Amino acid sequence: MRIHTYEKLWLAGSFVLIVGFIVTITYGSVGLGITMIDDEADGVSPDEIPSDERFSDPRVEQVGEDEYEVYVVAMTFIFQPDPIEVPANSEVTFYVTSRDVIHGFEVAGTNINSMAIPGQVAELxxxxxxxxxxxxxxxxxxxxxxxxxxxxxxxxx
Ligand code: CUA
Known part of the structure; x- marks a missing residue:
């Protein structure tokens, strides 16, 4: 059966939509000027945290003109550092781990949402x-x- 030009266009259109959805999901924004990429960095066991150069001192670190890294440790029942302060118009990478049990790290009202798992480091x-x-x-x-x-x-x- 021959595919009509109109059907080809329709197929092409569907394909563009599907790719569009994938891009939206991967680089989704919630209208707050926030875009995110989720990834996983090298792990750290809870025992290693006190001597780990990233997590022994949970903090915000400036790593470029508009770039910051935040090392977050979750534990029962607090987050460190608190508050986390970063300037507007910056790109911020969070590294999140837990010192004890599984916690969540959700920035309410944004799509920043990760689990904080002992032994693992979530990167956002x-x-x-x-x-x-x-x-x-x-x-x-x-x-x-x-x-x-x-x-x-x-x-x-
Ligand atoms: Cu920590 Cu719930």
Whole structure:
């Protein structure tokens, strides 16, 4: 059976849509000037954290003109550092691990959402265009004070 030109166009259109969806999912933004790429960095066991150069001192580190790295340690029932402060118009890579049990690392109102797993390091790169304050919550049940486990992220002007 011969494929009519119209059908070819239709097929091509569908293909473009599918690719578009994949791109949207991979580089999805939530309208807050935030884009993210999820990845995994080298792991670190909870025992190694006190002597690990990345995580022994949880912090925000400037690594380029507009580039920052944030080393986040989750533990029952806090996040370190807290608050996390980064300037607007910056690209920020979060490295997130846990010192004890599985926690969540969700920046409320954004699509920054990762598990914090002992032994593993989650890597998330995000661009912040606008100043603002966000709550950070743990969305994995981690013990009796799970519901109180929260932090904050401040994007300064
Ligand atoms: Cu930590 Cu729930």
């Amino acid at each position: 790169t995000v661009e912040f265009d606008e100043p603002g304050t966000y709550g950070i919550v743990c969305n994995e049940y981690c013990g009796p004070q799970h519901h109180t486990m929260e932090g904050s992220l401040v994007v300064t002007p």
